[in-house]
Amino acid sequence: MKEKKTTTLGFTILLIGVFMAALDNGIISAALTTINSSFDVSATSGAWGITLYTLGLAVATPIVGKLADRYGRKKLFLIEVAIFTIGSLGVALSPNFTLFLAARLFQAFGGGGIFIIASSHVLSTFAKEKQGSKLGLLGAMNGIASVVGPNIGSFLIDLTGNWHWLFLINVPIGILLVIFGWVSLQETKTSVLSKIDFLGISLLSFSILSVMFAVNNLGEGGLLNSLLGWSTLGLLLLGVVLFALLIFVEKRNEEKHVDPILPYHLLRKPTYSMTMVMGALSGLFIGAVIFIPSYAEQILGIPASKSGYWMTPLALASGIGAAGGGFFVDKQGPVKTLILSGIISVIGFGGLGLFVDSKLTFILFSVIAGIGFGFVLGAPLTVLTSNAAGTEKGSAIGTLSVARQIGLTISPTIFAAFIQQGFSQLGTLIPEKLKAHGIDPAAMPSGAMESVSGGGYANIQESIDKIPVADVRDALNEAFQSAVHSAYEPIYLTSAGAALLMIIIALVFSKKFARDAKEHPAE
Numbered sequence: 001m002k003e004k005k006t007t008t009l010g011f012t013i014l015l016i017g018v019f020m021a022a023l024d025n026g027i028i029s030a031a032l033t034t035i036n037s038s039f040d041v042s043a044t045s046g047a048w049g050i051t052l053y054t055l056g057l058a059v060a061t062p063i064v065g066k067l068a069d070r071y072g073r074k075k076l077f078l079i080e081v082a083i084f085t086i087g088s089l090g091v092a093l094s095p096n097f098t099l100f101l102a103a104r105l106f107q108a109f110g111g112g113g114i115f116i117i118a119s120s121h122v123l124s125t126f127a128k129e130k131q132g133s134k135l136g137l138l139g140a141m142n143g144i145a146s147v148v149g150p151n152i153g154s155f156l157i158d159l160t161g162n163w164h165w166l167f168l169i170n171v172p173i174g175i176l177l178v179i180f181g182w183v184s185l186q187e188t189k190t191s192v193l194s195k196i197d198f199l200g201i202s203l204l205s206f207s208i209l210s211v212m213f214a215v216n217n218l219g220e221g222g223l224l225n226s227l228l229g230w231s232t233l234g235l236l237l238l239g240v241v242l243f244a245l246l247i248f249v250e251k252r253n254e255e256k257h258v259d260p261i262l263p264y265h266l267l268r269k270p271t272y273s274m275t276m277v278m279g280a281l282s283g284l285f286i287g288a289v290i291f292i293p294s295y296a297e298q299i300l301g302i303p304a305s306k307s308g309y310w311m312t313p314l315a316l317a318s319g320i321g322a323a324g325g326g327f328f329v330d331k332q333g334p335v336k337t338l339i340l341s342g343i344i345s346v347i348g349f350g351g352l353g354l355f356v357d358s359k360l361t362f363i364l365f366s367v368i369a370g371i372g373f374g375f376v377l378g379a380p381l382t383v384l385t386s387n388a389a390g391t392e393k394g395s396a397i398g399t400l401s402v403a404r405q406i407g408l409t410i411s412p413t414i415f416a417a418f419i420q421q422g423f424s425q426l427g428t429l430i431p432e433k434l435k436a437h438g439i440d441p442a443a444m445p446s447g448a449m450e451s452v453s454g455g456g457y458a459n460i461q462e463s464i465d466k467i468p469v470a471d472v473r474d475a476l477n478e479a480f481q482s483a484v485h486s487a488y489e490p491i492y493l494t495s496a497g498a499a500l501l502m503i504i505i506a507l508v509f510s511k512k513f514a515r516d517a518k519e520h521p522a523e
Contacts, residue, residue, distance in 0.1 A: 007125070009184040011134065014118040017081055017177055018138050020170060021111035022145035024053065024088075027153040027166050034163050039097040052101055054405065055213075056108020059205045061401040064113025065120065066201075073121045074185040076113060078178050084110030085174025092167040119397050123386050124188040129330055132379045136326015139377035144319040197253055203246040208402065210239035263389075266396060271512045272388040274505050276403040278338070279381055281498040283407020285345065285373035288495040289314060290412055291419075291488070292366065295352070298484045300359055313363050314370035321374020334380035335513050338506040341380070345372030345499035353492035369492075372499065387516035415491045422487025429479035437475040 028035070028049060036046035068076035087107025094100035115138065122134045156165045214235035250264040266272045289311065296302045296310035321341070328337045348369025356362045382397055389396030431441040464480060467473045506513075 007184075007186070009180065010186060011122070013177055013181045013184055014077070014121060015137060015141060016173070017077065017114045017181075018118050019141040019145055020173055020177075021084060021114040022141055023148070023152070024107070024111060024170075027156075028053075034157065035100075038163065039100065041097050048101055049104055052105045053108045053111070054408075055209060056105045057112040058208050058402050058405045060109045060112025061116050061405070062204060062399050063201050065116040065397055065399075065401075066197075068113065068117045068120060069189060072187045072189040073117050073124065074181070074187040077117045077121070077185065078181050080110045080113040080117065081174050081177045081181065082110070083107075084114070085171055085178075086110075088167040088170035088174065092164040092171075116397050116401055119382050120386075121185070121188060123382075125186055132329030132331075132334075132383065133323075133326040135379035135382050136323045136329070139322035139326070139379065139382075140319040140374070144315075197250070200246060200249055200253065203242050203249060207239050207242035207246060210235045210242060211406070214239065263396075266389055269388055271384070271509055271516050272396070274509050275381055275384045275388060276399065278376075278502050278505055279385075279400045279403035280407035281502050282373065282376045282381065283404040284411040284498050285349075285376070285495055286404075286408050287411030287415060288349065288491055289318075289373075291415055291491055294419075295488050295491075296362065299356060299488060300362060310362070310366075314366040317367040317370025318374035318377065321371035322377040322379075324371070325375030325377070326379040328375070329379040329383060333514075333517075334383040335506050335510045337375055337380040338384075339503055341372050341375030342499045342503035342506065343372075344368060344375065346496045346503075348372050349492045349495040349499060353489045353496065369495075376502075384513055384516070387513070387519075390519070415494075418490040418494075419487040422485075422490075423483050425486055426479060426483045429482050430476060433475040433479040433482075434472070436478075437471050439472060439475060 035049065039046075064076060064080060084107055087103055087110055090103030091100060091107060094103055118138055119135060122138065123131055126134055153166055156169065157163060159165075214232045247264065247267065250267075254264050292311040292314055300310070302310055321344075325337055325341060328340065348365050348367075348371070351361070351365030352369060356365060381400060385396045385400045434441045464473060464476045467476065
């Protein structure tokens, strides 16, 4: 009984740790403008407070996963929480923006390993019939954190009057996690005697950093121009070259019996590679969710100050879906769970793209979409990756997290291009709609067209509502709604297409996934 209580407390510690790390980017989004003002930096510069955290997570995740396999998951979990806590304190006490960014990066090196260690710890300590539900609960923490993060951030700022408490609150929580984690967590690790692959770790880190910086530069000065510029294309090519060199090094390391950070034999395995592809697709789903507030604002006419609340139904549903997906994995297996989640996601995202005409239909389809991609967040991909990797769980699940992070990083840039392209059609749509209403566009008052089509789409509806002539106002509203749907439909139809691709992969490789499960039963 005492051992069972200790196991339950240990898993609770893991849940809280995952929640704390997942909460941090959500909680900062509520205070980004305030933070930028306090350091007197622009919004573009201030965005690095989020970007550096994302970069740190991407770099730290696979490295920490491998180190946890070798040196012990309990030990590395406690170290990661301690790093995250110290980083949080550094962020809160930063006297200038440079130290703020440095502390955010240090904080990310702690947060990057928490989910991966928690997942591999579950796979190593719980019976196979319980793993799905536990992994689902870990995944649910991401969905729940995305809901409460901005709300907690706003509450703390309202309560304390400054943003520093957003990070100071992590300090006592982190200290308690270290204390109780030391007492309750069971140590697990994979017995390895080979050397650590420091060259592979360095190549992987710089490859990820190069690609992430390239993606961050994408879209500056126009999508095509930026893609062809050396600040983007050059960094992408550098990332590819470094990754190719990494593959060569890892192949040589296996021949020399050096413990690789990214095992070459796993990269050659189709099921492992396809799981990485599905991980990137799941990141695309999360990227689509980022645009829900602006979608609600433009499609439903929700005020900008309240549009963030309209992400709550989808985010809550994703948390429920992650937990439910874990239980479904226990009962039916990861492949059937992925197929079901894909079907639900196609309906949900497809409905958001094509059929939303009221607040009720928006809530309905956003809940369906949330449940669908929530199924993918926790258990099924983690189990498939673990099955494909055998004893190398930590590094394999870490690579899955990186694949998801890459999808999450690239997709918002692509979706933002969709929005920009959609609203760029206003210059053509406005004259067409005016003519359809029997109004000569040339007879419009001087400057009226420019005020509607050239002032940034966030203020377009406000400009239209100020026009006194009803027929003109109706024509411009029709043009605006056509542009809005052209801007947002591709985002959610692309997400539905990604879900369909996930179904196809799960079906095509189902037998090979089943073979992996038989060859590598749970530890």
